[in-house]
Amino acid sequence: MQTSRYHEVYARWQSDPQGFWREAAADIDWIKLPQTIFDPKAGVYGRWFADGVCNTSQNCLDRHIAAGRGNQPAIIYDSPVADTRRTLSYSELLREVELVGHMLKRFNVGKGDRVIIYMPMVPEALVAMLACARIGAVHSVVFGGFAAHELATRLDDARPTLILAASCGVEPGRVVHYKPLLDRAIAEAQHKPETTIILQRPQEQASLIEGRDYDWMALRAELIAEGAGPLAPEPLAATDPLYILYTSGTTGKPKGVVRDNGGHMVALNWSMGALYGVEAGDVYWAASDVGWVVGHSYICYAPLLKGCTTIVYEGKPVGTPDPGAFWRMISDYRIKVLFTAPTAFRAIRKEDPRAEYLAKYDLAGFKALFLAGERADPDTVKWAEDILKVPVIDHWWQTETGWAIAGNPLGLGILPVKHGSPTVPMPGYDVQILDETGKPVEAGKMGSIAIKLPLPPGCLPTLWNAEERFQTGYLAEYPGYYNTSDAGYRDADGYLFIMGRTDDIINVAGHRLSTGGMEEVLASHPSVAECAVIGAKDSLKGEVPLGFVVLKAGVHASQAEIEKDCVRLVRDRIGPVAAFKHTLVVNRLPKTRSGKILRGTMKKIADGDAWSIPATIDDPAVLDEIAGALKAGYKAG
Numbered sequence: 001m002q003t004s005r006y007h008e009v010y011a012r013w014q015s016d017p018q019g020f021w022r023e024a025a026a027d028i029d030w031i032k033l034p035q036t037i038f039d040p041k042a043g044v045y046g047r048w049f050a051d052g053v054c055n056t057s058q059n060c061l062d063r064h065i066a067a068g069r070g071n072q073p074a075i076i077y078d079s080p081v082a083d084t085r086r087t088l089s090y091s092e093l094l095r096e097v098e099l100v101g102h103m104l105k106r107f108n109v110g111k112g113d114r115v116i117i118y119m120p121m122v123p124e125a126l127v128a129m130l131a132c133a134r135i136g137a138v139h140s141v142v143f144g145g146f147a148a149h150e151l152a153t154r155l156d157d158a159r160p161t162l163i164l165a166a167s168c169g170v171e172p173g174r175v176v177h178y179k180p181l182l183d184r185a186i187a188e189a190q191h192k193p194e195t196t197i198i199l200q201r202p203q204e205q206a207s208l209i210e211g212r213d214y215d216w217m218a219l220r221a222e223l224i225a226e227g228a229g230p231l232a233p234e235p236l237a238a239t240d241p242l243y244i245l246y247t248s249g250t251t252g253k254p255k256g257v258v259r260d261n262g263g264h265m266v267a268l269n270w271s272m273g274a275l276y277g278v279e280a281g282d283v284y285w286a287a288s289d290v291g292w293v294v295g296h297s298y299i300c301y302a303p304l305l306k307g308c309t310t311i312v313y314e315g316k317p318v319g320t321p322d323p324g325a326f327w328r329m330i331s332d333y334r335i336k337v338l339f340t341a342p343t344a345f346r347a348i349r350k351e352d353p354r355a356e357y358l359a360k361y362d363l364a365g366f367k368a369l370f371l372a373g374e375r376a377d378p379d380t381v382k383w384a385e386d387i388l389k390v391p392v393i394d395h396w397w398q399t400e401t402g403w404a405i406a407g408n409p410l411g412l413g414i415l416p417v418k419h420g421s422p423t424v425p426m427p428g429y430d431v432q433i434l435d436e437t438g439k440p441v442e443a444g445k446m447g448s449i450a451i452k453l454p455l456p457p458g459c460l461p462t463l464w465n466a467e468e469r470f471q472t473g474y475l476a477e478y479p480g481y482y483n484t485s486d487a488g489y490r491d492a493d494g495y496l497f498i499m500g501r502t503d504d505i506i507n508v509a510g511h512r513l514s515t516g517g518m519e520e521v522l523a524s525h526p527s528v529a530e531c532a533v534i535g536a537k538d539s540l541k542g543e544v545p546l547g548f549v550v551l552k553a554g555v556h557a558s559q560a561e562i563e564k565d566c567v568r569l570v571r572d573r574i575g576p577v578a579a580f581k582h583t584l585v586v587n588r589l590p591k592t593r594s595g596k597i598l599r600g601t602m603k604k605i606a607d608g609d610a611w612s613i614p615a616t617i618d619d620p621a622v623l624d625e626i627a628g629a630l631k632a633g634y635k636a637g
């Protein structure tokens with residue numbers, strides 16, 4: 001094994017953080033080079049590259065074309081569900097971005113205006129993001145698996161000028177009708193954008209409302225006929241927002257994570273070389289969705305910043321058509337690095353435990369598999385290592401950070417792997433394990449995982465329209481630190497182990513969901529007096545939500561009726577992605593004497609883990625009732 005430069009590089013960052021990031025910033029083209037690397041007085045906890053001027057789309061496109069990469073594929077689109085393949089070179093991608101930039105300008109969208117993007121995994125989703133970046137508009141991509149109500153809450157918070165959407169998405173076996181969802185969301189929202197531009201897909205022609213909805217391709221054709229030329233990238237402050245990405249908080253109201261331009265580019269570009277070990281010209285595939293942070297950072301921005309070819313895959317790891325789908329992709333496009341969630345590998349293993357599909361493909365150019373989005377269980381990691389015979393690298397991060405907090409840096413030389421650990425903090429992150437009083441704990445002891453401020457470039461500077469929520473939710477509990485809301489420990493070798501969330505967030509198939517948000521939905525059912533939702537262990541998705549409801553006095557509905565209603569409600573209000581399938585009707589919920597529902601103990605009972613009666617419980621008999629209801633009505637997946 002080659003010796004790793006990790007310790008030397010981390011120590012270099014520790015001794016001179018600003019010098020470290022100044023050097024990394026030199027790999028980016030600046031319209032005005034930043035003189036101040038970090039301004040501790042700006043923003044909530046300081047700002048990176050505050051006096052720099054730049055444009056993200058220029059760094060993703062023009063820079064590489066100028067360096068001779070115009071004909072290199074920038075995006076490869078492969079859709080087994082739409083039976084389509086398409087490649088866009090860097091020059092072609094720039095042209096499309098410029099055309100959509102012109103379109104946006106035609107509707108008076110400019111610097112600082114928000115644009116909602118509601119699109120499936122098609123190249124136009126990246127074109128839309130980059131077009132916003134080019135003109136300085138702030139995009140907010142909404143995942144297609146969310147329901148109209150979730151889209152409406154984002155419309156009201158982001159207050160977009162315009163929406164870019166597709167007529168539909170394609171899930172295996174069904175078309176997802178985006179346009180009716182969009183119409184419902186606009187009807188529900190207080191804030192109603194004046195314009196929508198719809199990409200009509202061959203699978204569904206959506207009906208358009210005259211004067212509000214425009215056809216993407218018709219506008220594009222008009223612009224071409226009018227001779228629309230190049231569109232210069234808008235000079236932006238490094239600290240100007242590039243995008244807002246909503247993520248689950250502990251309530252039903254999502255949090256708008258803000259990302260800037262300058263720090264984001266510097267950090268992502270650095271991560272591509274040092275962490276993922278890729279160079280310009282390599283083919284890099286993040287098998288996720290543009291609606292998640294992984295899609296923002298590693299389908300769209302980072303690979304393009306680095307001059308790689310990125311993959312837009314509209315399919316699943318299994319069933320489209322078989323568990324060999326990922327191997328086909330790696331072999332067809334000579335993919336060097338794949339990044340996905342462990343759940344994708346659990347799905348492949350479930351269908352093809354002996355990896356027989358793998359033998360059909362040549363994976364010669366494949367160098368590494370990166371996993372993130374949820375805890376990578378050692379069993380799945382070992383299986384992937386055995387079948388692929390390349391490094392399988394767990395890395396840990398969050399929507400808020402935008403790039404890895406901890407990982408095993410392939411580009412700096414890989415460190416010995418410890419299963420169950422995402423290895424070590426990346427330069428930029430001073431990670432501490434704290435006790436309840438905020439004091440660092442000794443090696444091997446569990447605690448809350450916090451990052452000493454300032455956060456590195458690329459991490460959120462604040463929440464959109466919610467600075468107070470940013471302060472109270474992340475910074476208040478441990479002064480001087482950012483609280484990750486993950487719990488875990490560090491071993492004697494400095495390896496981190498991330499064991500789970502300390503809040504009401506659960507992780508379902510690598511998707512981050514709020515149990516509090518689901519409880520708000522169940523509580524709106526007219527027959528429900530009170531409820532609790534927990535994340536129960538699931539062998540495929542990691543966790544799945546499980547609801548418990550207490551009915552109002554006098555309601556006589558069957559368990560089956562209530563469950564059906566609750567499942568429909570959550571699907572309608574939050575969306576299919578919540579994967580909410582089970583509700584148990586119980587007589588009472590276990591509570592402390594002060595009235596707090598004992599969700600942690602309920603989870604242990606559901607998971608079949610050892611549990612004890614909490615000292616503060618009001619009536620211990622309720623726990624037996626919960627155990628009885630689970631035994632009678634729920635089978636863990």
Ligand code: COA
Pocket residue numbers: 120143144145146169171176287288289292294316317318340341343344347372373508509510511541576577578579
């Ligand atoms: N648009 C509309 N609906 C969507 C959707 C989208 N973009 N993505 C998922 N859904 C729907 C699914 O069709 C499913 O609906 P159903 O209840 O009608 O079957 C529901 O949301 C739940 O989806 P999911 O949890 O993904 O389950 P699945 O059974 O469809 O697939 C896996 C399971 C493991 C194959 C899938 O989760 C997967 O590929 N995961 C990879 C990891 C990943 O992408 N993580 C993202 C962060 S890195």
Ligand code: AMP
Pocket residue numbers: 247293371372373374375376394395396397398399400422484485486498499500501507510511512
């Ligand atoms: P998201 O914001 O959707 O990326 O989800 C972030 C959360 O997912 C983290 O706070 C963790 O709880 C969990 N997570 C992500 N990656 C890992 C990992 N490698 N190991 C353990 N948990 C992870």
